[in-house]
Amino acid sequence: MSEQPVRWGVLATGGMAAAFTEDLLRIPDARVTAVGSRSADAAQRFATRFGIPRAHGSWPELAADPEVDVVYVATPHAHHVAAARACLEAGKPVLCEKPFALSGRQARALTELAGERGLFVMEAMWTCVNPTVLRIAELVADGAVGRVRAVHASFGERVTAPPEHRLWDPAAGGGALLDLGTYPVSFAHLILGAPDTVTAHARLSPQGVDEQTGVLLGYADGAMAVLSCSLLARDEHRAAVYGTAGRIEVPADFFNPRSFVLHRDGREPQTFTAPPQEGNGYGHQAREVMRCLRAGLTASPLMPPERTLAVMDTLDAVRERIGVRYPGE
Numbered sequence: 281m282s283e284q285p286v287r288w289g290v291l292a293t294g295g296m297a298a299a300f301t302e303d304l305l306r307i308p309d310a311r312v313t314a315v316g317s318r319s320a321d322a323a324q325r326f327a328t329r330f331g332i333p334r335a336h337g338s339w340p341e342l343a344a345d346p347e348v349d350v351v352y353v354a355t356p357h358a359h360h361v362a363a364a365r366a367c368l369e370a371g372k373p374v375l376c377e378k379p380f381a382l383s384g385r386q387a388r389a390l391t392e393l394a395g396e397r398g399l400f401v402m403e404a405m406w407t408c409v410n411p412t413v414l415r416i417a418e419l420v421a422d423g424a425v426g427r428v429r430a431v432h433a434s435f436g437e438r439v440t441a442p443p444e445h446r447l448w449d450p451a452a453g454g455g456a457l458l459d460l461g462t463y464p465v466s467f468a469h470l471i472l473g474a475p476d477t478v479t480a481h482a483r484l485s486p487q488g489v490d491e492q493t494g495v496l497l498g499y500a501d502g503a504m505a506v507l508s509c510s511l512l513a514r515d516e517h518r519a520a521v522y523g524t525a526g527r528i529e530v531p532a533d534f535f536n537p538r539s540f541v542l543h544r545d546g547r548e549p550q551t552f553t554a555p556p557q558e559g560n561g562y563g564h565q566a567r568e569v570m571r572c573l574r575a576g577l578t579a580s581p582l583m584p585p586e587r588t589l590a591v592m593d594t595l596d597a598v599r600e601r602i603g604v605r606y607p608g609e
Contacts, residue, residue, distance in 0.1 A: 287313040323337055354377050406536065413467075429522050455604060461509035462595060
């Protein structure tokens, strides 16, 4: 793809679609040319709100639009597979919101389809393309804290949604794990890679999804990741990386941090502050997708499909340990 503006289609019209579209409109060489929804009225309202020239009342119509170069899938995650598949089958590259699918099996089917078609596909895990998080990973890789022995990360929110909300619905992939737990698990994978063992404990809702979950990932070299997620209580979204020569602490919102502190043995702590955030913080992944498309890549080196699949496998293992199954499994 040349240096011509990249033309985006947005599939879905909810809060995530709006937040991502707002950030796309800040990027000079990005164009939001179309929006698609299963409701023509919803698509038109979204198009009017953001000045998008084309509104489609079905996913296949958006996927077939010749004025779209790449599609951002922003549906609730139970619909990611169907939406992304419609786009890939129509020949469109895809950036798909997290979690990429409900299971590793589903995720593999999508990545295999993209591979068969020679199309770019990427999970929209903004954490893994965030410059501040990448700086943490770089410091760890350079030995700033010595040999990593442990990663801690938690993501808890107090949710008061009614029983019929998607968060409590097994058919919608409800529960804390896929909505929130994917962030701590992805952070651990970024620092330590895929685990050798998975242990988990959870409190389940009457509907059979996890209200909160604790996870212990074990590694052959003795390292571990201690992770948690909750829909019952809000925490500060902290993370830390502990090594033989120091530690890195992220005091809040580790998935989109504004700062972190490097503690090295025998030295004064060093605080790293993120640059001012543009918009909602989703521009980094949009730019990465555009860079990859222009370079003719079918995968991002920052967020490759292999990492998505490894994270999905870990989430599957956690669900197996805590007894959460979705309809059809």
